[in-house]
Amino acid sequence: MKDIDDLVAGFRRFQSAYYGERRELVERLVRQGQAPKVMVVACCDSRVDPAIVTDCDPGDLFVVRNVANLVPPFEEGGGYHGTSAALEFAVRCLNVEHVIVMGHARCGGIRALLGDIRFEGGAGQFITPWMSIVEEARREVVAIHSADDADSRAVACERVAVRVSLGNLMSFPFVREAVAAGRLQLHGWDFELDRGELHGYDPATRGFEFLAEGVAG
Ligand SMILES: [Zn+2]
Numbered sequence: 001m002k003d004i005d006d007l008v009a010g011f012r013r014f015q016s017a018y019y020g021e022r023r024e025l026v027e028r029l030v031r032q033g034q035a036p037k038v039m040v041v042a043c044c045d046s047r048v049d050p051a052i053v054t055d056c057d058p059g060d061l062f063v064v065r066n067v068a069n070l071v072p073p074f075e076e077g078g079g080y081h082g083t084s085a086a087l088e089f090a091v092r093c094l095n096v097e098h099v100i101v102m103g104h105a106r107c108g109g110i111r112a113l114l115g116d117i118r119f120e121g122g123a124g125q126f127i128t129p130w131m132s133i134v135e136e137a138r139r140e141v142v143a144i145h146s147a148d149d150a151d152s153r154a155v156a157c158e159r160v161a162v163r164v165s166l167g168n169l170m171s172f173p174f175v176r177e178a179v180a181a182g183r184l185q186l187h188g189w190d191f192e193l194d195r196g197e198l199h200g201y202d203p204a205t206r207g208f209e210f211l212a213e214g215v216a217g
Pocket residue numbers: 043044045067068069104106107108109110
């Protein structure tokens with residue numbers, strides 16, 4: 001477990017790698033601004049940092065992270081639509097070519113949705129309504145996978161939740177227009193932590209296929 005001094009030491013290594021050895025990259029990013037081609041919607045979970053998992057450099061990924069990597073449906077009017085604001089900036093201003101919704105195994109948000117984690121002492125005030133975005137996933141999993149063990153149900157739910165988020169992406173008019181014009185592609189991923197596998201959603205089968213097979217265990 002790292003403490004704050006470790007983080008500052010880590011920053012110094014980053015500084016030496018990018019401001020020393022890769023000065024050109026930093027200068028380009030400063031001079032030209034950012035121009036990422038990919039937006040990732042990922043979970044807050046400390047184990048699933050998209051840039052680490054995909055071995056990316058600064059400037060490669062435009063990332064929004066929230067509990068359980070959810071995309072809310074398009075809504076007008078009040079509210080603080082943080083994820084929608086990030087999506088709007090990525091698609092309408094940065095013109096990203098891909099949006100990846102990156103789900104992951106052992107997600108606490110998904111466990112909470114399924115009732116496998118119970119909140120105590122008033123916690124859950126914000127998480128519970130937030131997770132209701134994918135209530136449809138919970139209902140589908142309870143209906144189809146009720147006989148499965150908790151881990152299998154959670155895997156099924158995290159994947160259906162990715163599918164629901166992909167559907168919600170298409171509820172944003174500017175996403176629909178960009179997809180229809182061929183300027184934007186949507187992807188659903190599921191990162192399996194135990195074996196280090198990556199699965200991708202296939203709209204044709206509505207299932208997940210290997211993008212990278214596991215290496216451990
Ligand atoms: Zn998570």
